[in-house]
Amino acid sequence: MTHSANHTQKSRRGHRGPGRRIGRTLALVLPVVLVLSGTLAVTRVNWSGSSSDSVLTASAGDLSVPAKSRAPQDVLRHRLLLELQEKNPGVALTHLQQEVDRHPSLAKHCVSIARALGRAAVRAYGPSRAQSFARPVCDTSFATGVAAHQNG
Incomplete structure (x- = not known):
């Protein structure tokens, strides 16, 4: 029984499997992807309520001014x-x-x-x-x- 117990402890301490690496990668990449996709989605929403095809874009300027639709x-x-x-x-x-x-x-x-x-x-x-x-x-x-x- 000691042999199987040592094997389990060694794999927990010594080798980190691919699942752990994938998990860490997802933990780093997923929030960035979610933030970017959410930001892009928000800029494509027609917030004006009109039926026109205007697209709003965020800018560093005055955000209270509605975006002009392109002629x-x-x-x-x-x-x-x-x-x-x-x-x-x-x-x-x-x-x-x-x-x-x-x-x-x-x-x-x-x-x-x-x-x-x-x-x-x-x-x-x-x-x-x-x-x-x-x-x-x-x-x-x-x-x-x-x-x-x-x-x-």
């Missing part, structure tokens, strides 16, 4: 600027023209979006290569954005 032209500008970085300015300009054709209310913002794409293209590709992507979208606004950023 369609701002969403489009952001999407096209990302597309310019991931693909190229030609693809972004083609999609800008398609969106303006699909949603004529965006036409009044086409010039400013195309200029923003022109400025971003100069930053990403340099002036001469950026100019090579110019298309007749919103008149010559893309080229104007390239030239403005190149000169200024």
